[in-house]
Amino acid sequence: MSKTQTRYSEVFMNGIWKQNPIFKQVLGTCPTLAVTVSVINGFAMGVATAFVLLFSSMIISLIKKLIPNQVRIAAYIVVIATFVTIVDIVMKAQFPDLSKALGPFIPLIIVNCIILGRAEAFASKNTVGRSILDALGMGAGFTLALLVIGGIREVLGSSKFLGTVILPATVEPMLIFILPAGAFLTLGILFGTANHFEEKKKAKEIQRAIDNQMGAKNVNVTAAETTETAEKEKEA
């Protein structure tokens, strides 16, 4: 029982960091770069994508046995496009300002590789419950990444956070960060930093494995130290 539970939570947590759609799988970069001018835009895009991902994963894993193998991609796309249409219509009615700001990038969720990728790689092979968890995890991971990028770009590019000015007037806003070029630079630098920490973590794990094998007392002390610093890094 506990075994299945850990596996379920693993399915969910995978999307948030281990297989984060943006930083690990490099999926869905188009909307990531285009709409992250501000935190609120990034958040709206993330939630819209997560919604489509959740429902299309659910439907696809429900009807996976009914779809002939040759036309599966076309069938997936029709399911996805239907949910995107729903999101688009709802957003136009309820949040007209956001809908205008995101423009054609809401319908472009249809060709967001994350959704088709998860449908093909996960929902078409797993049970409904697991597919829902996977979609929730991936959606949360995507939204988090968009929030981080949107936050950095909004603070640096317009000195604001969630629309309120937070930097003193003496700090000139760096316009480049809300322009397209800034999007590429921000994502590139974040990506490299994520890689850097991942590599450090891996090196430490290998070091720890070696230390454990040696089994000496003094080595254990350093191993404990490395875990401590790793935890500190995580907090930071």
Next chain:
Amino acid sequence: MELFIIFLSAAIVNNFVLSYFLGICPFIGVSNKLTSAFSMGLATTFVLVLTAVVTWLINHLILMPAGLDYLQYVAFILVIASLVQFVEMFIKKTSQPLYRALGIYLPLITTNCAILGLALFMVLRDYSMMESIFFGLGAGVGFTLALTIMAGIREELELADVPKPFQGVPITLITAGILAMAFMGFSGLI
């Protein structure tokens, strides 16, 4: 003149890749080699122009008269997917050398956001048939341009000493950022 401005705007000033972020996936994935980047660009341009014609016809002759505007996204994506399939079959039958040059890239084009993006922008801006064709052509030329420049830079980058965590995707993104900055210089053109 207006047509030329639409073309120039889509190709250079508002480059699809560098300022609308459409078609980033192949931009990062296929820009390793100059020759394959150019072939990908050509195949995409071809599909872009075809899509412009077909989606315009479908939108103006079927969806709008019937009041089925809400079916636009579903209809467009299905049209694009089947169009790409047809183009692949047609090229395979008629020209073997062209098929060998473009073949592997064609199926990838379906999920290229640039294609659906083109159809959506066409509807949003209410372009006429001719305008749509020039818009598609401009978008294709712009995509090819960005992809080829990027591939050229990346071939040189292979020899550069990039810090390990930045190898691969990160350095490509940063290069794209600098390229986008360079393209900003064109913004006063129109």
